[in-house]
Amino acid sequence: MRNPSTRNQIWEWTGLNAVMSREAERADVGPGQVEVGIRAIGICGTDLHIMSGHAEFGEPPLPLGHELAGVVERVGAGVTAWRTGDRVCIDPLTGCGECGECLSGNKHRCPDAGEFGLRYPGGWQRFMVVPSANLYRLPGAIGFAEATQAETLHCCLGGIDKLDVRIGDRATVIGDGPTGLYFVQLLRAAGAGKVRLIGMRDYRLQLALELGADETTNVLAADSLPPAAASQDIVIDAAGTETSLAQSIELLKIGGRLLLFGLAGKPITVDMQTVVLKELSLLGSTNAPRVWSRVIGMMASGQARVKPLLTHAYPFGELDRAIAFARSQTDEAIKIIVTVDENQGESQ
Known part of the structure; x- marks a missing residue:
């Protein structure tokens, strides 16, 4: 384990345009799962729509956040593709894995499809457990802040x-x-x-x-x-x-x-x-599960430029301020990124 802390700091959407921070034990990592230490989170307009009641997905209290990148912290039984320290971005979409749509690579059309950060607990937390199949490896040319935008680009x-x-x-x-x-x-x-x-x-x-x-x-x-x-x-x-x-x-x-x-x-x-x-x-058009690898390649090669859109950044401990800024300064901000320091919270 890279971080000795057993605690997880979480920001939750708790009601109309409201967020609150709390601590909890880090979740267990089951077979086929990976725990990711979140390093960067993109604030999406969908997050704001959910918080204001204009998009019906999950119910509060719920950590939102679906534009995510980080580092593998722990791997569950049976996971061989990932190791501690791997740099990754996260596909937040999940399906049942068994229906015809999932088996054909179209999990976004699965009747049981859902997304971390919309229906299920998302990345407004320091540590997040996801299926190993939902991770994509980041080349060194792509920073964590940029990598959050792979979800939107895909x-x-x-x-x-x-x-x-x-x-x-x-x-x-x-x-x-x-x-x-x-x-x-x-x-x-x-x-x-x-x-x-x-x-x-x-x-x-x-x-x-x-x-x-x-x-x-x-x-x-x-x-x-x-x-x-x-x-x-x-x-x-x-x-x-x-x-x-x-x-x-x-x-x-x-x-x-x-x-x-x-x-x-x-x-x-x-x-x-x-x-x-x-x-x-x-x-x-909504999700497109098959194109993730192409998106990462386009970002690494410069065909898709992300940095010029990243106009503002906040530390994880000020995620509430980032949300308030996104809601009040939409003309000034293009994309707001929340960053998580690797050592933040070890003494908590």
């Missing part, structure tokens, strides 16, 4: 795969949040010919240009010209609003492909007549 890359991007495709991304900025990079890596990002914050739009976008549009700018309608081969709606969906349908040319990625949180109206007459393909 969801985005799964959507890119569904779009079947062709060399020279004209593509527009709507939404300048972290996923929108990742989609810009992935479209460029997939061979899209011209990539535009539509958003509302100038500094994020400038970052998009640095990450590979050919042009950007700020929908709030008085002098901004609307993008040309009915010209795009691909549109990715990473905003998930009724307005962004309507704009996506308008932008697509006949036979275009629309990836629906942003979550609206409630049913919204769709212009089905235009969808039918333009013969559009509408695609939804």
Whole structure:
């Protein structure tokens, strides 16, 4: 065991926008399981939606956190692929392991699928026990903070795969949040010919240009010209609003492909007549279990750049402050990372 402490510090979501820290004994590591000492945690918008009651997953009290990276601390019986000290990121998704979807590599479609940090206890803790199959090895080129973003990137890359991007495709991304900025990079890596990002914050739009976008549009700018309608081969709606969906349908040319990625949180109206007459393909995408290794390779090679999005960091003991900042400073922060010192808590 790398850390002699038998105690585990945990931050739990306890109610409406509330978190509380407590201590508990470290969990036993069963057969086929691995204990990971968490080193970095990404604060995701889904965490905030759960805490505010706008996303129904688990019930409080529950440690959230599904963007995770760390170091193997203990391995259970039968685990041969991992050793103490291995650097890893964590796939938070689990399935039953026995149904047809799980056996075909599509555990996200399993009727019993769930995620650590959404339905089950997540990574807002110093030590976390997960199935050994949910770990991916980190090369030295990827730091722990960057590695937290493999979870988000894998969801985005799964959507890119569904779009079947062709060399020279004209593509527009709507939404300048972290996923929108990742989609810009992935479209460029997939061979899209011209990539535009539509958003509302100038500094994020400038970052998009640095990450590979050919042009950007700020929908709030008085002098901004609307993008040309009915010209795009691909549109990715990473905003998930009724307005962004309507704009996506308008932008697509006949036979275009629309990836629906942003979550609206409630049913919204769709212009089905235009969808039918333009013969559009509408695609939804969530998890993509098969692409994890590709994502790590893209991060290590620089095809997917994460560091420019990591704008703020907090120590684990101030996770409550990180959450409060994320809720109150959404325009300033792109991605907030909580870091866990290896020696933190040994004297507790």
